[in-house]
Amino acid sequence: MKFKELDLMYIVKLIFLSAFLGLIINVFSQKTIPFIRSENPLRNISIEEIILTDSEIDSKLFTINLSTAKELFESKRAIFIDARDSWDYSDGKIPGAINIPEYKFDYEMVELLNKNAIYAVYCGGTDCDISKRLAEKLQKAGFKNVLVFSGGWEEWVSSGYEIDK
Amino acid sequence: MKSINKILRLNHLNKIFFALLSTALGGLFVFSGYQKIIDPVAFSDSVANFRILPTFLVNIFAIILSWLEFLLGIFLLMNINRKENLFLILILMLGFTLAIITAILRGLNINCGCFGETSTAADSLKILENLFIIMAVFITYLYYSKNPVK
Numbered sequence: 001m002k003f004k005e006l007d008l009m010y011i012v013k014l015i016f017l018s019a020f021l022g023l024i025i026n027v028f029s030q031k032t033i034p035f036i037r038s039e040n041p042l043r044n045i046s047i048e049e050i051i052l053t054d055s056e057i058d059s060k061l062f063t064i065n066l067s068t069a070k071e072l073f074e075s076k077r078a079i080f081i082d083a084r085d086s087w088d089y090s091d092g093k094i095p096g097a098i099n100i101p102e103y104k105f106d107y108e109m110v111e112l113l114n115k116n117a118i119y120a121v122y123c124g125g126t127d128c129d130i131s132k133r134l135a136e137k138l139q140k141a142g143f144k145n146v147l148v149f150s151g152g153w154e155e156w157v158s159s160g161y162e163i164d165k
Numbered sequence: 166m167k168s169i170n171k172i173l174r175l176n177h178l179n180k181i182f183f184a185l186l187s188t189a190l191g192g193l194f195v196f197s198g199y200q201k202i203i204d205p206v207a208f209s210d211s212v213a214n215f216r217i218l219p220t221f222l223v224n225i226f227a228i229i230l231s232w233l234e235f236l237l238g239i240f241l242l243m244n245i246n247r248k249e250n251l252f253l254i255l256i257l258m259l260g261f262t263l264a265i266i267t268a269i270l271r272g273l274n275i276n277c278g279c280f281g282e283t284s285t286a287a288d289s290l291k292i293l294e295n296l297f298i299i300m301a302v303f304i305t306y307l308y309y310s311k312n313p314v315k
Contacts (some may be wrong), residue, residue: 010249015229018236022228026205033205037213060214099301142272 027152042148043131047071050118050147061135066159069120069149073161078118078147084132093158094122095164102130105137118145125154172304175312183308186301187251191241193298194254198235200281205231211278215264215287216271235255247314251306258302260296 026032043152045062050072052079064072072078080097082089089099100109102123119138123131149156157163171226173179201208209227212218218226241250261279265287268275277287285291 006249007246009248009254014236014240014249014253016232018232019229021236022232025202025232026228029205030206031203033209033224033228035225035228036221037209039220048269140271140273142274144274 001045002054004124042150045147050077060077061132061139063150064120064147066149066151066155068153069122069156070161072118072120072147076144078120081119081121081134081138083121083123083130084153088124088153091165092153092157093164094153095162097122097164099133102134102137105134107141110138110141111144115143116145120142120147120149122149122152122156126150128152142149166221169307173308173311174311179308179312183201183305186305187241187244187309190251190302190305191238193251194234195282196238198231198233198238198270200283201227201231201278204281208278211276211284214275214278215268215275216273217264217267221260230257244314247309248306251302255299255302255306258295258299259307262292262299263304265295301307 001049022037026035042061042063045064045068047064049070050068051063073080073096080094082093082097082099083102084099085101085103087098089101091098093099119135121131121135121138123129131148131150131152135148138146170225197217205224205227208231209224212230213220213223214228233253237257240246241254253312261277265277268287269292274285275287276284277291278284279291
């Protein structure tokens with residue numbers, strides 16, 4: 001079987017045509033997307049969405065606000081994970097939260113945890129991003145429902161909710 | 166080798182068979198490209214979910230890919246540069262399948278993004294479907310390589 005020459009110029013032109021059309025349509029269409037994608041600003045999810053569509057959390061990372069975190073806490077629907085190091089954790093944590101310091105995360109630490117449960121990961125507050133990083137690592141490790149409580153420890157404490165020392 | 170040459174021989178049945186097959190493939194790609202073009206948000210999210218490309222490149226890639234698929238389908242249906250189109254389609258299908266395999270190996274539970282809104286999971290069933298398509302594209306490519314149509 002002979003392998004005949006392909007018209008490479010055609011292939012190059014086709015790719016350019018696709019890029020050109022894509023560019024034009026994207027600029028003028030209603031459903032435009034940014035050409036340079038930025039790291040996902042996580043979408044916030046409400047408690048109703050969590051309850052109704054909990055399969056939708058799969059593989060997407062969502063943030064939750066304080067009231068959603070509170071609801072998850074009171075209804076015991078989510079397990080809280082403290083992503084800070086163990087010294088901060090022992091100084092004060094959300095009651096019942098387990099400590100998985102992000103900086104030394106290892107798959108072995110979490111392999112026995114239920115991958116289908118709902119987890120809410122937090123760290124200090126809006127200044128730290130280790131909660132998001134830990135959440136991403138957990139997702140990669142196969143955890144299906146991981147939420148990021150971005151307000152974190154600061155927000156929890158300043159609203160006077162119960163804490164564990 | 167002899168039996169493969171038999172399948173690829175230029176005869177009436179094969180002419181019709183491969184014409185139909187390339188039409189079906191063209192239609193498939195027009196459809197899948199179109200589904201991606203009309204929902205660029207969903208498709209770019211799907212590409213991002215694979216976590217293969219660096220984030221900043223995802224959208225450009227998604228835009229070009231969706232139009233490339235669509236145009237490949239159109240030109241295949243129009244019988245323009247068949248061999249090149251089939252070759253590109255083969256490359257794309259191999260790429261997609263590889264991406265899905267790596268997603269499965271990394272334990273990602275994502276949808277394949279194949280048909281926009283109507284996509285299904287990036288799982289082993291999808292790989293099987295893709296392998297069928299790859300085989301179809303490959304033999305069609307071989308047929309038209311052997312029997313170029315003018």
